[in-house]
Amino acid sequence: MNSSTLSGKRGAISPLRSFLMQLKKNRVAYAYISPFYLLFIVFGLFPIVAGLYLSFFSWDGISKALFVGLRNYARLLTDPMFWKALYNTAYIGVFAHIFILGGGLVLAYILNSDLVKRKDLFKTVYFLPVVTSSVVVAIVFQAMFGTNSGLINYAIQSLGLHRIDWWGGKGDYIKPAILIMFVWRWIGWNMVIYLAGMQGIPHELYEAAEMDGARHSQVFFRITVPILKPIILFTILQSVIGTINLFTEPLVLTNSMKGGQNNQGLTVMMYLLDKAPWGNNLYGYASACAYVLCAIIVVFSVINMKLFSPDEAEKPTRRRA
Amino acid sequence: MKKILLYASLVLVGVAMLVPFYWMFVLATRSTSEIFRFPPPFWFGDNLASNFANMLRTVNVFGSYLNSVIISTAYTFLVLLFCSMGGYAFAMYRFPGRDKLFGILLVTMMIPFMAGIVPWFIMMAKFKLINSYFALIVPGCANAFGIFWMRQYCQNNVPGSLIDAAKIDGCSEWLIFFRIIVPILPPAFAALGIMSFIGSWNDFMQPLLILRNSRLFTLPLLLRYLQGDPMRGADQGVLMLANTLAVLPLLIAFFAASKYFLSGLTAGAIKE
Known part of the structure; x- marks a missing residue:
């Protein structure tokens, strides 16, 4: 009798009850992982959802928010300054990353091979800029790019060329200056990531290639780069996000929120934060801007994955199996 | 011959990496008028003491030091605690929904959080967290990357x-x-801890939005303030000295532990 009621109860157990029982049984594990999910929901997910909502309103933070539909987006996409900022960001991002990723890959290849000694010293020195603060680095580079007493113009003049007015004039040299500093700062980081990936490549592969008489350039392009494809994809994605977030360096280098002469150093992140919350109080407009930038990141990520994913063709069949 | 060329280019890159640091040290010992001279100074001057005195008169560097130390230490401690707990649970426990939850965690690493930066700020303002360290320490402390790292x-x-x-x-x-x-984890703590500490120590954008009271400034904010204020920023020697003081601890720590740190970074990434 007793046992039959028990089993009856067991059969009628509600999904909620069983869920709670599982929760209780595994409470330690859930407790250990819960901080991440709680913080993510409150400080990550909620603001992102709220940002989409806010982007359809006009709000100054004090008076009542006014629903404006897509007007924030329309205004943003017709603002020449936004396009200028986007162009500046893309210009810096593309040219800088040719050197950052390409240079990082070459340095990693050399420091992973048996070509040189004292590899740890080189690695340490190349990684040094990554450890330092963007603000410090940008202040030092501002001095290095000084027109009359900067180290870089001194070097240029010593070579018999004319000094460059890096920050003045029409501002044509602002982007190259930011770009140079950006490369200096991040090449070591990417080198270390590639080095990590290269340690996963079996040494026999290199030895076999060497026995076959392959030159280093061949080994680099035929073995190293193809194997590192997923890691290169990862670094490209990181670089896109990093470029869109580019803010501190141009702000400090040009010493202005507007990106210096003719806004030549204005990046999209500076444009966004200047609308709200750092400069003005155009909260809805800034949210729309943030969403457009995110859309750009997402589009880039998808293109990247399509272009670089090594087993794109195999994936559907694998899933079916 | 080829080998010499290779070494030469590696050394050249290395010199390019080091020159800005060296020049920063040099300028920290020079007066503003010496700094703006042409050709620029290449060797150390004798203005260090006066720069130091001027610095103490104009800004509260050591207050900012303390602020930076408090924020970075608290942040790093919480990162190590929560990420090791989370990583350990994902690695060693079996529980319903584990793989799904871990999948969600991985996906969050791809989300550009900048999408929510405006509401994030409004939320901090509504919670009265402007000018509080909470906003800089807690929201990011149980992060997906750290949990992923510790799980591995x-x-x-x-x-x-x-x-x-x-x-x-x-x-x-x-x-x-x-x-x-916990006693098994120190090697993983080292790499994750150093990365977290550096990230927090150098962070500029979040403190810029959150800390509006100059007494609460972290070092990067103080330096930006020194540079941006035309009255104070005019003294380049002071600025470079403050710069030097801000990065010196990290440079020394990194040089001392670089082998350990770099190998930890690379080792962690292989197993991805």
Whole structure:
């Protein structure tokens, strides 16, 4: 009798009850992982959802928010300054990353091979800029790019060329200056990531290639780069996000929120934060801007994955199996 | 010959990496008028003491030092605590929904959080967290990357048999974690801790939005303030000295631990 009621109860157990029982049984594990999910929901997910909502309103933070539909987006996409900022960001991002990723890959290849000694010293020195603060680095580079007493113009003049007015004039040299500093700062980081990936490549592969008489350039392009494809994809994605977030360096280098002469150093992140919350109080407009930038990141990520994913063709069949 | 060329280019890159630091040190010992001279100074001057005195007169560097130390230390401590707990649970426990939850965690690493930066700021303002360190320490402390990192390490280095044995001996879960698991983790703590500390120490954008009171400024904010204020920023020697003081601890720490740190970074990434 007793046992039959028990089993009856067991059969009628509600999904909620069983869920709670599982929760209780595994409470330690859930407790250990819960901080991440709680913080993510409150400080990550909620603001992102709220940002989409806010982007359809006009709000100054004090008076009542006014629903404006897509007007924030329309205004943003017709603002020449936004396009200028986007162009500046893309210009810096593309040219800088040719050197950052390409240079990082070459340095990693050399420091992973048996070509040189004292590899740890080189690695340490190349990684040094990554450890330092963007603000410090940008202040030092501002001095290095000084027109009359900067180290870089001194070097240029010593070579018999004319000094460059890096920050003045029409501002044509602002982007190259930011770009140079950006490369200096991040090449070591990417080198270390590639080095990590290269340690996963079996040494026999290199030895076999060497026995076959392959030159280093061949080994680099035929073995190293193809194997590192997923890691290169990862670094490209990181670089896109990093470029869109580019803010501190141009702000400090040009010493202005507007990106210096003719806004030549204005990046999209500076444009966004200047609308709200750092400069003005155009909260809805800034949210729309943030969403457009995110859309750009997402589009880039998808293109990247399509272009670089090594087993794109195999994936559907694998899933079916 | 080829080898010499290779070394030469590697050394050249290395020099390019070091020159800005060297020049920063040099300018920290020079007066403003010397700094703006042409050709620029290449060797150390004798203005260090006066720059130092001027610096102490104009800004509260040591107050900012303390602020930076408090924020970065608290942040790093919480990162290590929550990420090791999370990583350990994902690696060593079986529970319903584990793989799905871990999948969600991985996906969050791809989300550009900048999408929510405006509401994030409004939320902090509504919670009265402007000018509080909470906003800089807590929201990011249980981060996906750290949990992922610690999970990898636990999977490869924590023997399941050890936990079973401890359970049979009647150890509580809490005791198992702090007495048995945590002592295995220092190598993973080192790399993740250094990365977290550096990130927090150097962060500029979040403190810029959150800390509006100059007494609460972290070092990057103080330096930006020194540079941006035309009255104070005019003194380049002071600025470079403050710069030097801000990066010196990290440079020394990194040089001392670089081998350990770099190998930890690379080792962690292989197992991805």
